[in-house]
Every structure is written in C-alpha cells, then in structure tokens.
Amino acid sequence: MNGGERLAAVLAVHGVRVLFTLCGGHISPLLVAAKARGMRVIDVRDEATAVFAADATARLTGVPGVAAVTAGPGVTNSITALKNAQLAQSPLVLIGGAAPTALQGRGALQDIDQRALVAPHVKLLRQVRRVADLGPALTEAFATAREGVPGPVFVECPVDLLYDEATIRQWYAEAGGSGTGLSDRLLRWYLGRHAERLFAGAALPAVVRAREVRLPLAGERALGRAAAALARAERPLAVVGSQALAQATNAARLAAALTRLGVPAYLSGMARGLLGREHPLHMRHARREALRASDCVLLAGVACDFRLDYGRHIRRAATLIAANRSAREARLNRAPSIAAIGDAGAFIEQLAARLGEAARRPDWTAELRARDNAREADIDARAARTGEYVNPVALFRAVDQLAADDAVFVADGGDFVATASYILRPREPLSWLDPGVFGTLGVGAGFALGAALARPSARLWLLWGDGASGFGLSEFDSFVRHGIPVIALVGNDASWAQIAREQAKLLGDEVGTVLARTAYHEVARGFGAEGFEVRYQRELEWTLRRARDAAAAGRPALVNVWLDKTDFREGSISM
Numbered sequence: 001m002n003g004g005e006r007l008a009a010v011l012a013v014h015g016v017r018v019l020f021t022l023c024g025g026h027i028s029p030l031l032v033a034a035k036a037r038g039m040r041v042i043d044v045r046d047e048a049t050a051v052f053a054a055d056a057t058a059r060l061t062g063v064p065g066v067a068a069v070t071a072g073p074g075v076t077n078s079i080t081a082l083k084n085a086q087l088a089q090s091p092l093v094l095i096g097g098a099a100p101t102a103l104q105g106r107g108a109l110q111d112i113d114q115r116a117l118v119a120p121h122v123k124l125l126r127q128v129r130r131v132a133d134l135g136p137a138l139t140e141a142f143a144t145a146r147e148g149v150p151g152p153v154f155v156e157c158p159v160d161l162l163y164d165e166a167t168i169r170q171w172y173a174e175a176g177g178s179g180t181g182l183s184d185r186l187l188r189w190y191l192g193r194h195a196e197r198l199f200a201g202a203a204l205p206a207v208v209r210a211r212e213v214r215l216p217l218a219g220e221r222a223l224g225r226a227a228a229a230l231a232r233a234e235r236p237l238a239v240v241g242s243q244a245l246a247q248a249t250n251a252a253r254l255a256a257a258l259t260r261l262g263v264p265a266y267l268s269g270m271a272r273g274l275l276g277r278e279h280p281l282h283m284r285h286a287r288r289e290a291l292r293a294s295d296c297v298l299l300a301g302v303a304c305d306f307r308l309d310y311g312r313h314i315r316r317a318a319t320l321i322a323a324n325r326s327a328r329e330a331r332l333n334r335a336p337s338i339a340a341i342g343d344a345g346a347f348i349e350q351l352a353a354r355l356g357e358a359a360r361r362p363d364w365t366a367e368l369r370a371r372d373n374a375r376e377a378d379i380d381a382r383a384a385r386t387g388e389y390v391n392p393v394a395l396f397r398a399v400d401q402l403a404a405d406d407a408v409f410v411a412d413g414g415d416f417v418a419t420a421s422y423i424l425r426p427r428e429p430l431s432w433l434d435p436g437v438f439g440t441l442g443v444g445a446g447f448a449l450g451a452a453l454a455r456p457s458a459r460l461w462l463l464w465g466d467g468a469s470g471f472g473l474s475e476f477d478s479f480v481r482h483g484i485p486v487i488a489l490v491g492n493d494a495s496w497a498q499i500a501r502e503q504a505k506l507l508g509d510e511v512g513t514v515l516a517r518t519a520y521h522e523v524a525r526g527f528g529a530e531g532f533e534v535r536y537q538r539e540l541e542w543t544l545r546r547a548r549d550a551a552a553a554g555r556p557a558l559v560n561v562w563l564d565k566t567d568f569r570e571g572s573i574s575m
C-alpha cells in the first residue's frame with residue numbers, strides 16, 4: 001500500500017463514507033485511494049466548505065467528518081472552519097498535505113509552518129514523518145477528536161509519504177543528480193538515507209483498528225445531589241445544548257429521558273428539534289423570564305456565555321446544576337451549585353432513571369406554556385402584516401407549513417436566520433444546524449453539503465442571509481456536480497441587516513452594510529441549478545412549492561426572496 005492507501009484504509013475502518021476536499025498535488029494519492037475504497041470524494045470550491053461539511057457530518061452522525069486539503073493555502077483557507085468546529089466542539093479530522101520532508105524549509109512550493117497556524121485551533125496536531133506512522137497517527141486522531149470535549153484534529157502528511165516507495169526513491173535519486181563531485185555524492189548519500197528513514201518499518205503489515213472511546217460520565221455524588229435538588233425544586237427548568245448530543249446516536253434515548261423527567265426545557269444549538277415539533281415540555285420563547293423565575297436550573301451542555309447572557313438571569317438563590325464535559329465551561333461566569341463533569345446527555349438519562357416523575361411540576365409547566373403561547377400569538381399577528389415585498393415572519397411561517405417531516409434546516413446569516421430560529425420548528429432531533437458560538441457567517445454551503453450526505457433521504461433547507469450567501473454561492477456548482485438537492489432560501493433585504501440595524505442607530509451611518517437586490521437566483525442558474533425569484537407575498541407559496549418539487553426531483557434550487565425591512569429583531573445585539 002502507498003501512504004494514500006494506508007490513510008484510506010484507516011478512514012474505512014472508522015466508517016467514513018465521504019471525503020470532502022479541494023484537490024492539490026500534495027494530496028492526490030489520498031483522493032485516489034479513498035475513491036478506490038468506495039468512498040465518495042466530494043470536491044468543492046473552497047477548502048472552508050470542505051471543513052464545514054466535515055463538521056456537519058460529525059454533528060449529525062457522531063463519527064468525525066473528514067476533509068483533506070492541500071499544503072499551504074489549502075490549509076490556511078481551512079482555519080476559520082477549524083476554529084468554528086473547535087468552538088462548537090465538533091470532532092472532525094482534517095488531513096493536510098505538506099511539502100516533501102527533505103525540502104521543508106528550503107523554499108519548496110507552498111511550504112509554510114503549518115503547525116504555528118493550525119495548533120491553536122485543534123485538539124491534536126500530528127506531523128507524520130514516516131510512512132509507517134501514517135495509520136497510527138490517523139487512528140489516534142479519530143479517537144482524540146471524540147474523547148472528552150470533542151473537537152477538530154489535524155494530521156499533516158507530507159507528499160513524499162503518500163506515494164509508493166519506488167516512485168519516491170526514484171524521485172530522490174533524480175533529485176541527487178549525476179554529478180561526480182564530493183558534494184554531489186554526499187547529497188546522494190544523504191537523500192538515500194532520508195528515503196530509508198521515510199520507509200523504515202513500512203514493509204511490516206499495518207494493524208488497522210479503531211481505538212475505543214470511553215463515554216465520560218459524571219460522578220455518583222453529583223448525580224445524587226442533582227437528583228435531590230430537582231426532586232425538591234418547585235420550578236425546575238432544563239436548558240439543553242449541543243453538547244448533550246455529542247454522541248448523536250443517543251438522540252432518541254435522550255428525548256425519552258427528558259420526557260420522562262417532565263422538567264420544562266429550552267433547547268438550543270444542536271439540541272433544537274430534540275423533542276420534535278410540538279411537545280408539552282418544550283418551551284421556545286421568553287427564556288429569560290423562565291430563568292429568572294426558576295429555583296433549580298439544569299444546564300445540560302450549555303455554558304453561561306453571551307448566548308445565556310453570561311448566566312446573569314439565573315437567580316443567585318437558585319440551585320444551578322451544570323452538566324458538561326468541560327470543567328471550564330461548567331464554571332464559566334457562574335459557579336454552579338453542582339458541577340456534573342461528564343456527558344450531559346448521559347447525565348439526563350441517569351437523572352431520569354433515578355428520579356422517574358419526581359421532578360414533574362404541572363402548574364409551573366402550564367405557566368410557562370401560557371407565556372409561550374402568548375408569544376406565538378404575537379408572532380402570528382406580525383406574520384399578518386403586509387408591506388411592499390415579503391414579510392420574513394410570514395415567509396418562515398410558510399416554510400414551517402411546507403417543510404417535510406424529515407426536513408433539515410441549515411442556518412447561515414444574521415437577522416434572517418435569527419428570525420427563522422423563532423419561527424421554524426425543527427421536526428426531529430439533529431435537524432437544525434447553525435454555526436454555534438463562533439457565529440461564523442459562511443457555514444451554510446458546507447453544512448448543507450455535509451448534512452445532505454449524512455442524511456441522503458432528508459429534505460435540506462439552507463436559510464441564507466443575502467450577505468452570508470456570498471461566501472458560498474459558488475458551491476452551487478458543487479451541489480449540481482454531485483447531485484445534492486438543496487433548497488436555498490436567500491433572504492434578500494439588500495443589507496447586512498443585523499449589523500446595519502445597530503450601526504445606523506448608534507452611529508448614524510450605514511457605511512459598509514449596504515448590499516444590492518442582486519439576482520442570486522440567476523447565479524444559481526448559471527451553475528446549472530434551478531433559480532426562482534419572489535418579490536411579492538402572493539408569489540411566495542407557489543414558488544416555494546416549485547423549489548420543493550425541484551429538490552424532490554434531485555435538483556438543487558435557490559429561491560431569492562425580496563424581503564421587507566421589519567422590526568422583528570429590534571433591540572437584539574450580541575456581544
């Protein structure tokens with residue numbers, strides 16, 4: 001086996017079915033070997049897309065998604081997506097090419113210090129120097145990505161490790177030239193020895209086996225104290241976040257445990273949809289008020305960061321239970337009364353098994369439900385307002401009606417997707433993808449690609465701010481070439497609205513935040529996809545149905561929706 005084949009063998013053992021990439025000479029043997037092993041090699045138009053796609057794969061399956069990028073600029077283009085995955089605690093594996101080992105530091109093509117660039121953004125960085133170490137390094141990478149607090153890992157594989165031994169020896173022999181002087185002979189001797197070292201031990205049969213990853217569980221003491229606190233509480237509340245679904249395969253068990261526990265719950269990030277479209281315990285609105293009223297708050301895989309207003313709405317007198325794989329995150333900004341360090345999903349399952357129905361408080365749940373219903377009625381009233389173009393609130397009410405039960409929503413944008421998050425009801429567990437705490441614009445195309453391949457039967461809706469769409473429109477080319485039937489809804493308000501709103505109010509100038517009513521649907525058509533434009537509310541439903549039908553027939557579609565300005569998001573600012 002050449003080095004590329006060794007890597008592909010390890011990928012296969014870990015159940016990898018798709019390799020996301022943008023090609024480059026440094027990684028060709030891996031792409032060819034992955035294809036030969038029956039994997040789908042999905043080539044995209046920007047390395048960031050490949051890494052975002054690997055991230056989405058990991059979030060939806062629990063198995064690290066894999067991207068391969070070429071040396072130098074291929075690696076540098078991956079950095080934002082890597083950082084996004086690190087902060088979202090998503091366990092992806094990035095394989096990066098590198099200059100030949102003997103030429104590193106000698107002005108070789110695209111030879112840069114990749115360690116310095118990548119190390120701050122990954123859990124593990126391996127720079128492989130011998131062919132025999134390729135398999136073990138990649139095996140270690142898969143385990144490390146999933147262990148403890150999950151996250152991305154990077155395995156750097158120089159090009160001379162990926163081709164077969166005969167080719168590399170010949171290459172080094174030719175590089176040594178045919179001169180007869182002492183320095184020529186010395187050089188040949190040096191390169192010969194170098195090749196010797198590269199392939200040392202490579203003839204031995206490689207053992208390819210995945211390393212088992214242990215599920216981290218909170219201690220018995222924390223479990224007992226948390227169960228007692230919840231049983232005592234009069235107004236218990238759960239906030240469940242992405243990390244509770246780090247295993248991905250536990251979603252159904254986790255939903256059953258939450259239901260059994262009977263504690264009203266807010267769901268955020270990857271936990272959205274966990275309880276389906278409508279569930280008596282699932283609250284969607286007025287979280288701040290609920291936190292203020294609760295006397296026992298269970299934060300399951302959620303940190304007290306800006307998304308939770310740094311924890312300041314949780315009463316000081318309340319019992320705060322922080323279930324988290326990360327001890328640091330469990331203590332961020334608020335010292336919990338009980339820190340349960342371990343998998344948050346497993347902790348909820350254990351709590352449910354121990355407590356049964358002892359924490360059910362029907363009156364409290366009914367109080368929260370009444371508040372939730374009032375907000376829904378307010379949203380209905382806002383959806384009924386008409387303006388010149390399409391009302392985004394009405395748009396998402398329409399999508400919510402139209403989307404299938406297996407729909408997956410990918411959110412990439414500012415106000416547009418924040419509005420969607422209030423209105424759309426994800427249908428089932430793991431059917432909502434957003435960037436996470438890093439708030440990175442541009443995740444959309446890659447996430448949609450990863451989700452489409454992880455869930456081939458699901459209908460994919462990409463909710464794209466017009467600003468955000470600019471990062472990934474060229475991936476319509478990838479959607480078309482690989483037959484990925486995404487429905488992209490571009491919220492065209494001719495603005496980077498989330499920024500414009502506050503900038504204009506606080507500073508009196510919209511500079512830098514104004515876009516045009518660009519014909520994004522024409523761009524999609526140019527790449528061979530279906531493109532639709534909706535300017536007026538009356539065209540909306542009919543066009544959405546046509547886009548849905550196009551996707552059902554296997555064709556990607558972009559719907560460019562002209563939006564009215566709304567005050568739906570007035571006053572919201574994140575820092």
Ligand SMILES: Cc1ncc(C[n+]2csc(CCOP(=O)(O)OP(=O)(O)O)c2C)c(N)n1
Nearest residue numbers: 413414415416441465466467468496497498
């Ligand atoms: C990579 C990146 N660049 C810039 C930002 C800052 N930012 C946050 S929201 C936003 C506006 C998004 O505009 P758009 O996608 O059109 O959605 P809208 O707010 O108009 O609905 C910007 C620029 C960011 N979060 N990420």
